[in-house]
Amino acid sequence: MSEVQIQTHRELIDSRKKGHGMPGQLFGRQDVFENDVDVFFHKLWILVGVTADIPEPGDVHTVDIGKASVIIVRDDDENVRAYRNVCRHRGSRIMKKAGKASVGMLVCPYHQWTYDLDGSLKHSTHMGNxxxxxxxxxIPVHVKTVGAHIFVCLADEPPADFEKLETTMAPRFAPYDLTRTKIAHEMEIIENGNWKLVMENNRECYHCAGTHPELTNSFLAEDFGFCPDGQSEDALQGYEDYLKRNAQSRENWEKDGLVCAAFESLDESVDTNFRTQRLVIAGANESQTMDTKVACTKLLGGVERRDLGDVHMWGHHSWTHVMSDHAVIAYALPLAPDKTVVRTVWLVHEDAVEGVDYDLKKLTEVWIATTNQDAELVANTHAGTQDPAYIPGPYSNYTEAPLDQFARWYDAKLKAQGV
Known part of the structure; x- marks a missing residue:
């Protein structure tokens, strides 16, 4: 009996047909997963939280990323800092579990080595004069804040092109003053699928009409592609109406000095993969709610208009929607080849009061439903890709082009690291 030849990670990537999905082993194999974590989560900038996770000095937020763990800290001067969650004595975790806490100093639970919020060691007994x-x-970790987003990079030398994201997003987020927000709700779910499938699912809305009734009440799938072939007259007229409404909304917004145009930094040459655009919301064009109107009457920052649509941003493992009344920020972190944790936070103005300024159910129901639906879709797709009968099919050039783009970028980043 001949031996079965096991393809390398590189051979699997190279076997992908242009314009087609990835081979199933890229989603299921442990060695592929470990390479992915090393390249896409330990060497690139990643989103790990929001400024409202650490609103006061002494607040910490600990995040695990593969075998690494990072402590995000608000120091005494209200700066956001980040450190490796490793004691400099014998390596114990300083924060024993992921999540939020409030501390005066960072104390190792093993031998009580004590660190100030600036990372300096302040107390260690029995070490001699x-x-x-x-x-x-x-050990410090590179950290940057963009709006409410906290990004870190675990590499010694972080990708310099992150500056493009900062300069692009700063004017788009500025009207909302996202640092003056609080968390109205947060949700963490473990999806039974590979992180790449989570992101593929997020980057297309081909599936939306059949699976997301709550989201499509306000979100326009045409923003991410439309194929006119075989469509009814009503559908074609609907698309024309969509184009006219988009043009009118954009003209209206730009008169107020708001940045609207799509901006993409997605090709193989970039390290920091992101896209942004101000999207029209259906109906009242106010918020991603069931009635498309604001869920929080205390608007973000200095915003006075409610009908500002949705400032959308996606990264290689995250997605954001900022509206006049609230923001939804989500990010995915890989746990195993078939396990991905997805955390979603809903931000409102820091002075907004639940039950007075906003109704929590109205604020959250669209994206709670959508996130749970996506989890089911990802789990079902992951299971299918592991079936021996799976053969990657073609992407739609109209509605799934970003998936092929993501696959090419994935290939290029691994190749740059010698994988």
Whole structure:
């Protein structure tokens, strides 16, 4: 009996047909998963939280990323800092579990080595007079905030092209003053699928009409592609109406100095993969709610108009929707080849009061339903890709072009790292 030849990660990537999905083993194999974590989550900028996770000095938010763990801290000067969650003595985790806490200092639970919020070692007993505490500060992690988003990079030298995301998104987020927000609700769900399938699902709305009745009440799937072939006269007229409404909304917004145009940095040459656009919302054009009107009457920042649509941003593992009344920010972190944690937060103005300024059910019902529906879709797709009968099919050039683009970018980033 001949031996079965196991393809390398590179051979699997190279076997993908242009314009087609990825081979199933790229979603299911442990070695592929480990390479993915190393390249896409340990070497690139990743979203790990929001500024409202750490609103006060001494607040910390701990995030696990593969075998790595990062502590996000608000220091005494209200700066956002990040450190490796590793004691400089014998390596114990300082924060024993992921999540939020409030501390005066960072104390290792093993031998009580104590660190200030600036990372410096302040207390260590039985080390002798010749011990140099200054050489044992916590290991810093590169950190940047963009609007409410907290990004970190675990690499020694982070990708410099992140500056493009900062300069592009700053004017788009500015009217909403997202640092002056609080978390109205948060949701964490483990999806039974590979992180790449989570992101493929997020980057297309081909599936939306049949699976997301709550989302499509306000979200226009045509924003992400429309194929006129074989469509009815009513459908074609509907698309023409959509184009006219988009043009009118954009003209109206731009008169107020709002940035609207799509901007993409998605090709193989970039490290920081992102896209943004101000999208029209159906109906009242106010918010992603069931009636398309604001769920929170206390609008974000200095915003006075309710009908500002949706400032949309996606990254290689995250997605954001900012409306006049609230923001929805979500990110995916890989746990295993077939497990991905997705965290979603709903932000409102820091002074908004539940039951007075906003109704929590109205605020959250669209994206709670959509997230649960997506989890089922991802799990079902992951299971199918692991079936021996699976053969990757073609992407739609009209509605799934970003998936082929993502696959090419994935290929290029791994190749750059020698995979």
């Amino acid at each position: 010749d011990f140099d505490a200054s050489g044992h500060s916590l």
